[in-house]
Amino acid sequence: MKLLVDTHYLTYRQYAILKKTMEFGALLQNCFQSGRKVSRNISCSRTLLREAEKHGQTDLALFPNPGSSNIFVPRSEAPRQEDLDRLQEFVNCSKRLLVLTGAGLSTESGIPDYRSEGVGLYARSSNRPVQYQDFVKYPEIRQRYWARNYVGWPKFGYFLPNSCHEALAQWERVGRLHWLVTQNVDALHHKAGSRQVTELHGSGHRVMCLQCDQRMSRVEMQALIVHHNPDWKAEAGDMAPDADVQLTTQQIQGFKVPPCPKCGGDLKPEITFFGDNVAKETVEFVHKKLRESDGLLLAGTSLQVYSGYRFAAAASDQGKPIAIVNIGPTRADKLAHLKVDSKCGQVLPYVEVS
DSSP states (O other): OOOOOOOOOOOHHHHHHHHHOTTHHHHHHHHHHTTOOOSSSSHHHHHHHHHHHHTTOOOOTTSOOTTSOOTTSOOOOOOOHHHHHHHHHHHHTOSSEEEEEOHHHHGGGTOOOSSOTTTSHHHHOSOOOOBHHHHHHOHHHHHHHHHHHHHHHHHHTTOOOOHHHHHHHHHHHTTOEEEEEEOOOSOHHHHHTOOSEEETTEEEEEEEESSSSOEEEHHHHHHHHHHHOTTOOOOOOSBOSTTOBOOOHHHHTTOOOOOOTTTSOOEEEEEOOBTSOOOHHHHHHHHHHHHHOSEEEEESOOOOSHHHHHHHHHHHHTTOOEEEEOSSOOTTGGGOSEEEOSOGGGTGGGOOOO
């Protein structure tokens, strides 16, 4: 079963252009209809840029570059050289490494997480993520979710990968990384060039219908929302994880949730919500890749959620060496052969692979 799903991604430069000129939505839709992916290296990208330049739309100063702000990264100490040396040896000894990443990688790109000490959503706010059963059951919950997600998407959807994502993509290119499993839904590993990836909790870049087999990209969903809400506007509050922003009840009034264009059903991001379960076939696939591997590296994940911890426990049961790079304690510390208690960006890019 193939679990790696290609989806439509815009580069930072392309999105900066599209955000400034809404009429490029039609050109973007033509790309989708002709079967061309909007990605890093295709002719459609060059077409977008040429058309934008004709209109003078080349302002790129819309979003911060990755690493320019660490407000969502907990305080940490720089790694000790002896720990870096031990991690280098761990990677050198592995020929088929499985890497499991979590929110601690994406916070370094400016994306907030839920649980980081002092800076995560739970520490900064009393707000909590929507529960799966509530989303499915209550139309007002779906309205609130999509209104907030719609406002947050123009920023969340176009964050850039950081040096950690780039480093892991390089590990794959040279054949050191056997498979990458991520708990994140931001697609930053794909944007960095990783291809052997399983998105354990899905992706915010894809949308599904709860009643039929309809699928669409999140970019297409944004255009659909605009079509159903031509006059609705709201200013974003603080950003939360997963493209969520804070809006008041008054701000949400009048927002219309688009129905599935195929069957009229309810649309949901292809994300495993809190209270839902990771698909059985996804779990089985990751266990297969774990059995094929000769070591497990946990990067930027505290493994407080069982869906990730189960793989660390399985690796331990199989006698595989485990290394952890994470700020603060993790649920798998007792299983690890090596722990580097530092920011991933101070560690992963400095591991040499060949």
